Amino acid sequence: MVATVVAALGTAVVVALLVGGPTQARTRLAGESAGPVRPSVPALSWRVRVLAGGGAGVVTAIVFWPSAIALILSLPVGICVLLALGRLQPAAVRREQELMTVELPGTLELLAGCLGSGMPLPSALKEVAGLTSGPLAARLTRVIVALELGADDAGAWNSLREDPVLGRLARDAVRSSESGAPLADVLLGHAVRARVGRHQMMRAHARTAGVRSVLPVTLCFLPAFLLIGVVPIVAGAITALLP
Incomplete structure (x- = not known):
């Protein structure tokens, strides 16, 4: 066995x-x-x-x-x-990533809007980080600290190059800084893709919720099934066997 x-x-x-x-x-x-x-x-x-x-x-x-x-x-x-x-x-890591996935599209759009209005990158990052909470704000603060220590834009974004969530964005930001392309356009492109990713995550959660609800619903109906379907049959069989 x-x-x-x-x-x-x-x-x-x-x-x-x-x-x-x-x-x-x-x-x-x-x-x-x-x-x-x-x-x-x-x-x-x-x-x-x-x-x-x-x-x-x-x-x-x-x-x-x-x-x-x-x-x-x-x-x-x-x-x-x-x-x-x-x-x-880990559940904590999963929750952190889900929170960042939810907040990322709006944060990138807000940062792109600040840059598009003419704000310098450090000021834009400070404004957006002040409106954002949690792990995403911590990552933006890392870039702010690098800028305050004297790093250029490319060097500041390099601090997130290996980040599992924002790594691709950081690498594109570095290329944008080195080539002179507008960073706001890069951020808007990533915001669109992040919004699609958030939608996919929500759909996956909806499917998972449906699967997880099967067992509780089954347990709720099981007592009624036993009382209505099984108990009468057993009681009838016992009654028939009694003298």
């Missing part, structure tokens, strides 16, 4: 990895054309993931020992657990 459960869990992990891979690839491709990519951040450190994967492999080997299946399954199960843990994302 235990061996069957372990095998089923290993199969489920493999299926989840196979199904999740193309989906994430499509998400990345959509993100390149629809807006800033929302990255997948590992929930656990590499050491913890390795230990968990090794532990899963050892448990699999113990369960199936001394069969040859123990040697065949232990390594794949360990690797699958290692990769599966790497795909998990």
Whole structure:
């Protein structure tokens, strides 16, 4: 029985990895054309993931020992657990990225409007950061600090070059600064793509809410089903058997 459960869990992990891979690839491709990519951040450190994967492999080997299946399954199960843990994302990181996804279009449009009205970049960033809260304001403040320390526009945006959410925007801003192209146009283009990305996120949340509501609704109707459909049948059978 235990061996069957372990095998089923290993199969489920493999299926989840196979199904999740193309989906994430499509998400990345959509993100390149629809807006800033929302990255997948590992929930656990590499050491913890390795230990968990090794532990899963050892448990699999113990369960199936001394069969040859123990040697065949232990390594794949360990690797699958290692990769599966790497795909998990902390709830706090997910909420932060969702908040930035919601606020990003309006923030970029506001910043583009300030620059279009003739405000210098430091003043525009300060005004927008003052109207924005949370992680997005913190990232804008990073650019403001770089400018106040004497960095040029390209150097200030370089501080966000590797940012998983605003990295593409920062790289485009650097190119805009070096080429002399209007930064406001770059921001408006990213705002449009970010708005599309936000719409996609909302649709994904709506689909997820529908799936998550299945179990609670089922549990609500289960007592009524038992009382109306099962209890009368059992009571009738017992009554028929009584002398």
